[in-house]
Amino acid sequence: MTSSDEQGPVPVTGVKDRVYRSPAGFAGGVLLLGLVGWLGVDAIVAGEGRTPWLALATLILLVPLVTAFTLRPAVFAGDDRLRVRNPFRVVVLPWGQVASLRSAYSNEVVAESGQKFQLWSIPVSLRARKRAARQQDRLAADQAAEREGRPRRRRGGFGGPAGFGGGLSSHGGPDVPEGPARAESDKAMDELRNLWEARQKEESAQGEVTVRWAWEIVGPAAAGALLLAILLAVG
Known part of the structure; x- marks a missing residue:
C-alpha cells in the first residue's frame, strides 16, 4: 500500500470540479473494509450463541466509520465554491466567503466568519x-x-x-x-489558493457558508454502537 507521503492528494480531471482525494487513504479503506467484512461475515455464518449478533452490531458500527475516515473525505473545487466532504460533515464555502487557506501541521480553510474547517482529504506529510x-x-x-x-x-x-x-x-x-x-499536499493547496484568488471577487462566487452533518454515516454508526452496547449490557 502506498504511504501518504509517497503519493499525495491528486486532482481527478475530466469533471467540472477538481476533486482532491488521498490515494493512500482510499487504498487503506478498501483493505480495511475487506478485512472487516471477511471477519464479520465469517463470525455471523460460523459463530454460535450471541457471536453472530455481536458480529453484526460490530459491522454496523465499523463499516460507516471506516468509510467515513478513508473513502469519504474529498475536496471539490469549482469555479464558484469549495465543497469540503469530511468524515462527518459537508461544508460548502463560496470563494467569496473564504478568508484563507492555511497549511501547517494540517491543511484547513478559514471562512470570513473565522470558522476553520480541516481538509481531511489533503493530509500534511512532514x-x-x-x-x-x-x-x-x-x-x-x-x-x-x-x-x-x-x-x-x-x-x-x-x-x-x-x-x-x-x-x-x-x-x-x-x-x-x-x-x-x-510536497504533493502543498501543491494541491497552491492550486486551491490560485483558484480562490482568481474567483473570490466574482459575483457567482458569493453566498453563504453551509454545513451539513453526514447523517448517512452518523445514523448507521450510532445504531451499531447502540445495538452493541445493548448486547454487551444484556450479557
Missing part, C-alpha cells in the same frame, strides 16, 4: 516536506556548481550517495527538475 526541502537544497547546490564551473554532485540510483545503485553524474544522467520542489 516527511514529504523534508524530502522536498532536501531536493530543493540539492537543486540549489547543483545550480551553484554550474555557475562556478564545477561538476554536479553524483548521486546513487536509489537516492543514496554515489557508489550505491550506480550513481549518475550531471553528464549523461537525468536532469534535475527545474522549479522549487514541493
